[in-house]
Amino acid sequence: MSTPLLSVKDMRITFHVNGGRDQLHAVDGVSFDLASGESLGIIGESGSGKSTIARAVLSLLRITRGEITMEGKTIVTPQSPGKPGNYGVQIIFQDPHAALNPRSKIIRSLVEPLEIQGKGNASSRRDMALEMLAKVGINRALADRYPHELSGGQKQRINIARALLLRPKILVADEATAALDVSIQADILNLYKDLQDEFGLSFIVITHDLAVASYVSDRIAVMYLGRFVELGPSATLATKSAHPYTRALMSAEPEALPRRLQKQDRLVLRGEIPSPVTPPSGCRFRTRCPIATDLCAAEAPPWREMSPGHYSACHFAEEVMAGKPLDGSDKPQNLESVK
Amino acid sequence: MKPVSYRDPSLTDNAAQPLLSVSDLSVYFRAGRKSSNRVVDNVTFDVARGETVGLVGESGSGKTVTGLSLLGLLPEGIAWTEGQIGFDGKDIGKMSESEMRRLRGRHISMIFQEPMTALDPVFTIGEQLTETLRTHFPMSKREARERAITALEDVGIPLPHKRVEEYPHHLSGGMRQRAMIAIALACEPDLLIADEPTTALDVTIQAQIIDLIMKIVSDRNTALIFISHNLGVVSQVCDRMITMYAGQVVEDSVTDEVLEQPLHPYSSGLLASVPRKSVSSSRLPSIPGRVPSPDAMPPGCRFEPRCTFAQAGCEAAQVLHRRADGRVVRCHRHDQLTLKGALT
Ligand SMILES: Nc1ncnc2c1ncn2[C@@H]1O[C@H](COP(=O)(O)OP(=O)(O)O)[C@@H](O)[C@H]1O
Ligand SMILES: Nc1ncnc2c1ncn2[C@@H]1O[C@H](COP(=O)(O)OP(=O)(O)O)[C@@H](O)[C@H]1O
Ligand code: SF4
Ligand code: SF4
Ligand SMILES: [Mg+2]
Ligand SMILES: [Mg+2]
Numbered sequence: 016m017s018t019p020l021l022s023v024k025d026m027r028i029t030f031h032v033n034g035g036r037d038q039l040h041a042v043d044g045v046s047f048d049l050a051s052g053e054s055l056g057i058i059g060e061s062g063s064g065k066s067t068i069a070r071a072v073l074s075l076l077r078i079t080r081g082e083i084t085m086e087g088k089t090i091v092t093p094q095s096p097g098k099p100g101n102y103g104v105q106i107i108f109q110d111p112h113a114a115l116n117p118r119s120k121i122i123r124s125l126v127e128p129l130e131i132q133g134k135g136n137a138s139s140r141r142d143m144a145l146e147m148l149a150k151v152g153i154n155r156a157l158a159d160r161y162p163h164e165l166s167g168g169q170k171q172r173i174n175i176a177r178a179l180l181l182r183p184k185i186l187v188a189d190e191a192t193a194a195l196d197v198s199i200q201a202d203i204l205n206l207y208k209d210l211q212d213e214f215g216l217s218f219i220v221i222t223h224d225l226a227v228a229s230y231v232s233d234r235i236a237v238m239y240l241g242r243f244v245e246l247g248p249s250a251t252l253a254t255k256s257a258h259p260y261t262r263a264l265m266s267a268e269p270e271a272l273p274r275r276l277q278k279q280d281r282l283v284l285r286g287e288i289p290s291p292v293t294p295p296s297g298c299r300f301r302t303r304c305p306i307a308t309d310l311c312a313a314e315a316p317p318w319r320e321m322s323p324g325h326y327s328a329c330h331f332a333e334e335v336m337a338g339k340p341l342d343g344s345d346k347p348q349n350l351e352s353v354k
Numbered sequence: 355m356k357p358v359s360y361r362d363p364s365l366t367d368n369a370a371q372p373l374l375s376v377s378d379l380s381v382y383f384r385a386g387r388k389s390s391n392r393v394v395d396n397v398t399f400d401v402a403r404g405e406t407v408g409l410v411g412e413s414g415s416g417k418t419v420t421g422l423s424l425l426g427l428l429p430e431g432i433a434w435t436e437g438q439i440g441f442d443g444k445d446i447g448k449m450s451e452s453e454m455r456r457l458r459g460r461h462i463s464m465i466f467q468e469p470m471t472a473l474d475p476v477f478t479i480g481e482q483l484t485e486t487l488r489t490h491f492p493m494s495k496r497e498a499r500e501r502a503i504t505a506l507e508d509v510g511i512p513l514p515h516k517r518v519e520e521y522p523h524h525l526s527g528g529m530r531q532r533a534m535i536a537i538a539l540a541c542e543p544d545l546l547i548a549d550e551p552t553t554a555l556d557v558t559i560q561a562q563i564i565d566l567i568m569k570i571v572s573d574r575n576t577a578l579i580f581i582s583h584n585l586g587v588v589s590q591v592c593d594r595m596i597t598m599y600a601g602q603v604v605e606d607s608v609t610d611e612v613l614e615q616p617l618h619p620y621s622s623g624l625l626a627s628v629p630r631k632s633v634s635s636s637r638l639p640s641i642p643g644r645v646p647s648p649d650a651m652p653p654g655c656r657f658e659p660r661c662t663f664a665q666a667g668c669e670a671a672q673v674l675h676r677r678a679d680g681r682v683v684r685c686h687r688h689d690q691l692t693l694k695g696a697l698t
Binding site for chain 2: 061198204224225227230264268269271275276277281284
């Protein structure tokens with residue numbers, strides 16, 4: 016196999032909380048690869064550690080264990096944190112206002128990172144910025160406007176343009192469309208696909224919206240309480256998931272369909288995500304898992320490859336994949352029943 | 355505990371008459387010294403007892419303002435309304451503030467996306483519940499406290515006798531949402547207005563809250579106006595769906611009918627732009643352009659600048675057509691167009 020573009024190996028990120036008394040492993044042993052031009056979705060409830068992974072991949076925080084490599088070269092270890100922005104990863108966040116200076120014209124926010132990196136001269140930087148605006152579908156005339164004169168969708172495009180000007184290989188989108196209206200979201204998701212085609216750009220798309228993840232990602236990682244619980248091709252997760260948590264997330268997401276086509280056996284998870292300071296023993300999902308047994312409390316399920324490229328951490332992954340009912344009944348549940 | 359009758363004897367309970375009847379409601383906001391913007395324009399719809407109605411549309415289309423005006427909660431001095439809001443046969447618009455106060459919380463309640471807009475950080479959950487109950491029903495403090503505990507239990511809050519003593523900031527996001535719902539529903543109102551109540555929540559917690567709201571409104575025959583930009587949630591919760599665009603109602607139909615066969619190009623466009631798990635590689639259709647701002651409304655059909663079906667006749671202002679099949683749509687081409695729905 017060729018060397019992956021990005022490789023995260025057994026990464027742990029620990030925060031000290033409660034005045035330093037307690038350790039919180041926000042990310043606890045996560046590994047994944049990202050190929051060039053690939054798009055990986057990371058989904059999971061809030062608090063599961065998705066943004067912490069994003070910040071680590073950008074070297075915005077120090078990792079506690081493991082390493083991150085880019086094209087085979089080690090760039091981040093606990094001893095030597097990487098330099099943000101230096102190795103081809105850029106990020107866009109949920110809040111489109113946050114990254115733009117409200118008192119500067121758009122063009123200023125775009126050329127500033129280029130200045131800092133010492134790229135070109137004043138006029139070539141302006142040209143590069145205007146060209147990039149056109150690429151993300153923003154009229155050049157808006158370059159001399161201020162952020163408050165633009166809509167949320169336009170600002171998010173400008174954030175994307177700003178990130179792309181630094182010629183990243185990977186763009187991390189952390190809930191970047193969560194605050195946008197569906198029609199604007201559709202535009203931005205289409206733009207991701209265009210950028211993948213045009214620049215061969217790779218994406219890490221962090222979202223709590225499974226449909227968004229399925230739409231833009233080649234593969235999806237499902238995260239729960241600091242760990243990946245399942246990872247595989249998007250289509251496989253949608254139809255043959257091998258983890259109860261993934262099935263619960265799929266089942267919880269309401270689809271805009273007439274009543275007669277809506278899932279009848281919607282699985283609603285009990286309770287909320289526990290505190291990562293004191294995670295449950297064994298399988299971390301067991302306090303909410305509808306099919307947990309004593310084994311789940313005693314032993315953490317290993318990360319197993321169920322089919323090529325499809326991994327799951329569940330003692331009963333085979334049964335779940337075969338459609339084991341998750342509501343205590345004995346009728347098999349077919350994920351494809353809704354079509 | 356002696357039973358409290360939540361039924362208000364003054365209510366007519368006339369099944370033939372809608373519980374809520376909004377006609378030609380317009381809402382204006384002051385904009386500058388002499389001008390104003392009409393942000394809600396001649397909105398007309400009815401809600402029957404026990405009916406669940408979704409209010410959908412992009413942000414800025416006037417959903418929240420419509421909801422607030424039904425409760426008389428628009429910011430005083432800068433906003434005013436025109437038109438009639440009939441509730442159980444009485445005109446809310448003509449009520450005094452003290453009459454409104456008796457109605458709010460007792461007959462009509464509202465819940466919000468952010469529970470802290472409704473919860474008071476300096477009072478315990480129990481104090482806020484008993485306050486609401488005692489405002490509307492004659493009962494002792496002790497009795498109100500017991501009812502508060504039951505109310506928390508009804509919304510699935512674990513250890514309710516402990517939670518009554520807690521302040522809102524001690525609760526998780528999902529639990530705060532439940533506490534707000536408990537307060538809004540404590541007096542068993544006839545109409546609940548829910549403004550994006552699950553938008554900030556994870557899908558798992560959203561599913562819990564949806565189930566809770568659906569169970570309570572159906573058990574108690576409470577009418578529900580569910581404001582959301584999430585068509586998936588609305589298709590699960592609501593019998594009927596009203597689509598708003600730029601301050602106007604553009605479609606009002608039974609939810610399943612809109613999903614299968616929308617009548618307004620805007621409803622169709624919204625449905626198409628929702629990403630779906632089942633469909634992946636194709637491009638997502640989106641609606642070009644953006645919602646016009648209230649001070650620059652197109653003179654004709656407000657959707658015309660973004661509509662791919664626009665033609666002669668669309669430059670004229672559009673009226674609501676009441677069709678023979680009972681559906682309501684604001685587009686003169688409604689019987690010429692066959693638009694894409696959720697399944698096409
Ligand atoms: N700087 C920090 N200090 C302490 N705890 C943090 C910090 N950042 C994140 N956490 C905790 O780490 C966990 C994961 O957070 P996060 O990565 O933001 O999750 P997600 O993005 O999936 O919602 C949460 O429990 C959060 O409270
Ligand atoms: N307090 C206010 N002052 C001025 N304009 C307002 C105010 N609140 C809302 N508006 C305007 O009313 C219109 C409708 O807003 P809103 O009802 O919040 O939309 P929605 O809930 O559909 O997103 C928008 O154009 C908004 O800018
Ligand atoms: S290991 Fe046990 S608790 Fe964990 S997901 Fe599988 S069945 Fe559920
Ligand atoms: S009136 Fe014309 S422009 Fe407006 S929605 Fe109908 S077809 Fe489109
Ligand atoms: Mg996050
Ligand atoms: Mg609103």
